[in-house]
Amino acid sequence: xxxxxxxAKKADVSIAxxxxxxxxxxxxxxxxxxRVLNTIKQLNFHPSVMASALTGKRTKxxxxxxxxxxxxxxxxxxxxxxxxxxEQGMNVMMCSTDNNAEKxxxxxxxxxxxxxxxxxxxxSFHDKNVIKELIDHKIPLVLLTQNDSSLDVSKVSVDDxxxxxxxxxxxxxxxxxxxxxxxQHAHSSSLRIKGYRAAHEVYEVECKKEYIxxxxxxxxxxxxxxxKLFSQKATALPxxxxxxxxxxxxxxxxxxxEKGLEIxxxxxxxxxxxxxxxxxxxxxxxxxxxxxxxxxxxxxDVLIQEIxxxxxxxxxxxxxxxxxxxxxxxxxxESIKDISS
Amino acid sequence: xxxxxxxAKKADVSIAxxxxxxxxxxxxxxxxxxRVLNTIKQLNFHPSVMASALTGKRTKxxxxxxxxxxxxxxxxxxxxxxxxxxEQGMNVMMCSTDNNAEKxxxxxxxxxxxxxxxxxxxxSFHDKNVIKELIDHKIPLVLLTQNDSSLDVSKVSVDDxxxxxxxxxxxxxxxxxxxxxxxQHAHSSSLRIKGYRAAHEVYEVECKKEYIxxxxxxxxxxxxxxxKLFSQKATALPxxxxxxxxxxxxxxxxxxxEKGLEIxxxxxxxxxxxxxxxxxxxxxxxxxxxxxxxxxxxxxDVLIQEIxxxxxxxxxxxxxxxxxxxxxxxxxxESIKDISS
DNA sequence: TTGTACGCGTTATCAG
DNA sequence: CTGATAACGCGTACAA
Numbered sequence: 216x217x218x219x220x221x222x223a224k225k226a227d228v229s230i231a232x233x234x235x236x237x238x239x240x241x242x243x244x245x246x247x248x249x250r251v252l253n254t255i256k257q258l259n260f261h262p263s264v265m266a267s268a269l270t271g272k273r274t275k276x277x278x279x280x281x282x283x284x285x286x287x288x289x290x291x292x293x294x295x296x297x298x299x300x301x302e303q304g305m306n307v308m309m310c311s312t313d314n315n316a317e318k319x320x321x322x323x324x325x326x327x328x329x330x331x332x333x334x335x336x337x338x339s340f341h342d343k344n345v346i347k348e349l350i351d352h353k354i355p356l357v358l359l360t361q362n363d364s365s366l367d368v369s370k371v372s373v374d375d376x377x378x379x380x381x382x383x384x385x386x387x388x389x390x391x392x393x394x395x396x397x398x399q400h401a402h403s404s405s406l407r408i409k410g411y412r413a414a415h416e417v418y419e420v421e422c423k424k425e426y427i428x429x430x431x432x433x434x435x436x437x438x439x440x441x442x443k444l445f446s447q448k449a450t451a452l453p454x455x456x457x458x459x460x461x462x463x464x465x466x467x468x469x470x471x472x473e474k475g476l477e478i479x480x481x482x483x484x485x486x487x488x489x490x491x492x493x494x495x496x497x498x499x500x501x502x503x504x505x506x507x508x509x510x511x512x513x514x515x516d517v518l519i520q521e522i523x524x525x526x527x528x529x530x531x532x533x534x535x536x537x538x539x540x541x542x543x544x545x546x547x548x549e550s551i552k553d554i555s556s
Numbered sequence: 557x558x559x560x561x562x563x564a565k566k567a568d569v570s571i572a573x574x575x576x577x578x579x580x581x582x583x584x585x586x587x588x589x590x591r592v593l594n595t596i597k598q599l600n601f602h603p604s605v606m607a608s609a610l611t612g613k614r615t616k617x618x619x620x621x622x623x624x625x626x627x628x629x630x631x632x633x634x635x636x637x638x639x640x641x642x643e644q645g646m647n648v649m650m651c652s653t654d655n656n657a658e659k660x661x662x663x664x665x666x667x668x669x670x671x672x673x674x675x676x677x678x679x680s681f682h683d684k685n686v687i688k689e690l691i692d693h694k695i696p697l698v699l700l701t702q703n704d705s706s707l708d709v710s711k712v713s714v715d716d717x718x719x720x721x722x723x724x725x726x727x728x729x730x731x732x733x734x735x736x737x738x739x740q741h742a743h744s745s746s747l748r749i750k751g752y753r754a755a756h757e758v759y760e761v762e763c764k765k766e767y768i769x770x771x772x773x774x775x776x777x778x779x780x781x782x783x784k785l786f787s788q789k790a791t792a793l794p795x796x797x798x799x800x801x802x803x804x805x806x807x808x809x810x811x812x813x814e815k816g817l818e819i820x821x822x823x824x825x826x827x828x829x830x831x832x833x834x835x836x837x838x839x840x841x842x843x844x845x846x847x848x849x850x851x852x853x854x855x856x857d858v859l860i861q862e863i864x865x866x867x868x869x870x871x872x873x874x875x876x877x878x879x880x881x882x883x884x885x886x887x888x889x890e891s892i893k894d895i896s897s
Numbered sequence: 898t899t900g901t902a903c904g905c906g907t908t909a910t911c912a913g
Numbered sequence: 914c915t916g917a918t919a920a921c922g923c924g925t926a927c928a929a
Contacts, residue, residue, distance in 0.1 A: 308648065310642070329617065569916075610922050
C-alpha cells in the first residue's frame with residue numbers, strides 16, 4: 216500500500232492528477248484517468264484519512280457518547296448507528312460516560328482532538344457549557360434519546376411523555392390505582408414521569424410522591440426499590456410498578472419474587488425500551504417499545520446532513536413509542552370484583 | 557483552541573520549543589518551559605492527533621471488530637475494553653462484522669486507512685489471508701475470545717475446552733447421560749464441543765452426533781433447536797442441553813417451555829458467558845462464566861504493549877472459566893431412582 | 898496537466 | 914546548552 220507519489224510515478228503522471236482522479240475533480244483525458252485508476256488498484260492504494268483531514272477534509276469519524284455501552288438499550292442503539300455510519304463510509308468511536316461529569320468532559324476533549332466530524336450524544340450532560348462550547352465551535356452534534364428543550368440543537372428520541380402516559384394508562388385501564396414508578400436520573404425519565412402524572416390526572420387518581428423513585432439504572436437498584444417500598448405499611452402498597460428502564464424492571468421483578476409476590480397476580484410491571492431483556496423474562500415483560508433501529512439510523516442521517524451543510528438543522532425528531540403487552544401486567548383482581556359486584 | 561504557532565507566538569518562542577515542551581524532549585531553561593506550559597493552558601491548546609500521526613506518531617485509536625456489538629457478551633466486553641483504552645488515552649472504534657466475510661474485509665480496510673494503532677479482533681475471520689496481511693504489514697493485533705491455533709498472533713480468551721468440559725461434567729455429575737449441545741459457528745464453540753466430548757469419554761458415555769447442532773447465536777435459533785430435537789422419537793431425547801451462548805440458552809429455555817417442559821425438572825440447561833442475560837431468566841441460568849472484565853482489560857494491555865514494542869508478543873493468554881450453578885440444572889430424577897434402588 | 902504552496906506538528910540540524 | 918530554522922509526511926487545491 217503505497218502513497219500518492221508511488222502511484223504518480225508508476226502511472227507517469229503528477230500527484231495532482233492522482234488526487235484529481237481520486238476526488239473526481241478537474242478534467243483529464245480518459246486514458247490518463249484509466250491508467251491512474253489501474254495503478255491505484257495495482258498498488259492497493261488508499262489515501263490516508265489523516266493526511267486529507269489535515270487539509271480540512273472530513274475524518275469520517277463520528278463520536279458516540281452514551282452512558283454505558285453494556286446497557287442493552289445503548290448497545291442495540293450503537294449497533295444501529297454503527298451500521299448506518301458504515302453504510303456511509305464512516306466509523307464510530309464509542310465512549311461510555313457513566314453519567315459522570317468528568318468523563319463527559321474528558322471524552323469530548325479526547326474526541327475533539329481526533330477531529331471527529333460530529334458527535335452523537337446519548338448521555339445527559341451535567342455541564343451544559345461543554346455542549347455549548349461544541350455548538351460555538353460549530354462542531355455538529357445531535358442529541359440521542361434525550362429530548363432536552365434547554366439545548367437548541369438537533370435531537371432524535373422517542374416521545375418519552377407519551378411513553379410514560381401510555382404505560383400508566385395501560386395500568387389504569389387494568390384497574391390499578393396505586394402505581395409506583397422507578398426512574399433514572401435523566402431528562403428522558405423526567406418526561407416519562409410527566410406522562411405518568413398526566414395519566415393520573417386523566418384517570419383522576421392522586422399521584423403519590425412516595426411512589427416516585429429516581430435512581431441509576433441497574434438490576435440491583437430495581438430490587439432495592441421494591442425492597443424499600445414493600446417495607447412500608449401494607450395499606451399504601453402499589454399494585455403495579457412502571458420501571459423506566461428494563462434493567463430496573465427486571466430488578467423489580469426479581470425483588471418482588473424475593474418478597475414472595477407473584478407476577479402479574481400480585482404485582483404488575485411495565486418496563487421501557489423493549490430491548491432483548493424484555494423478551495428473556497418469564498413471563499415476558501410488558502414494555503414501552505422504542506424504535507431503536509429507526510432512531511439509530513435517523514440520528515446518523517441527521518448528523519451527516521449537518522456535517523455536510525455545515526450548520527445545525529435544529530431538528531427535533533420524535534418517534535412514537537408502542538406499548539407491547541406481554542405477561543407482566545394483568546387486570547387487578549380487586550377491580551374485577553368491583554365490576555362484578 | 558489554537559495551533560502550535562499561536563502558542564509559540566504568544567509564549568515568544570519557536571514552534572520547536574513548544575513541541576519539545578509537549579513531548580518532554582530536548583532541554584531548555586525552566587522558566588521557558590513554564591511560560592510555554594502556561595500559554596498552552598491559556599489557549600487550551602491540544603495538538604492535533606491527525607497532524608502528529610502524519611509524522612509517524614500513533615493515532616491512539618484502536619479498532620475493535622466483533623460479531624455484533626448488541627450481543628451482550630460483546631457489549632460487556634466492549635465496555636471493559638473501552639474503559640481500559642480510555643485509561644491509556646486511547647479511543648476505540650467499533651465494527652460489527654456479523655460474521656460476514658465482506659464486512660470483515662471492508663471494516664479492516666476502513667480502519668487501516670484511519671491508521672489505527674492496532675486491532676482487537678473478536679470475530680472469527682473467514683479469510684485468514686486478511687489477517688495475515690495485517691501481520692505482514694506489522695500492524696499489531698490481538699485476537700479476542702478466539703483461541704485459534706492456526707494464527708500465530710497474541711490472543712486472549714477463556715479456556716473454552718475446559719468450559720465445555722466443566723459444563724458437560726456438571727450435567728454428568730447430576731446424572732444426565734443424554735446431553736444435547738447447541739453451538740455457534742466459531743472456533744471457540746469447536747473447542748467447547750471438544751471439551752464436551754472429552755467429558756463424555758471420562759464418564760464413558762457415547763457422544764451422539766445427532767445431539768450436536770451448530771448455528772448462529774440467537775434466541776430463535778435456540779428455540780428452533782429444541783423444536784427440532786423434541787420432534788424426534790421420545791426414547792432418544794436428551795435430558796439436558798448445553799448451549800454455548802446465552803442467547804441460545806434462552807432460546808432453548810423458551811422453546812422447552814413452549815413444548816410444555818419444565819426447567820430444570822424435565823430439562824436441565826447450561827449456558828456459557830455469564831452476561832446480564834444469565835441473571836434475568838427465571839430460574840437463573842446455570843452457566844460457564846468468562847471473566848469478561850479481566851479479558852477486556854488484558855487484551856488492551858497486550859495490544860498496547862505490542863504497539864509500543866513494535867512487534868507481536870505472540871502471547872496466548874487463557875483465563876479459567878468458572879461454572880456458576882443457578883437454577884436451570886438439577887439432578888436427573890431417574891438417576892436418583894437408580895441410586896436409591 | 899503539472900508545479901507548488903499549504904495545513905500541522907515533529908525532529909534533525911544548525912546557530913547563538 | 915538553549916532555542917531557532919527547515920525539512921518532512923501526505924494529500925489538496927490553485928496558479929501556471
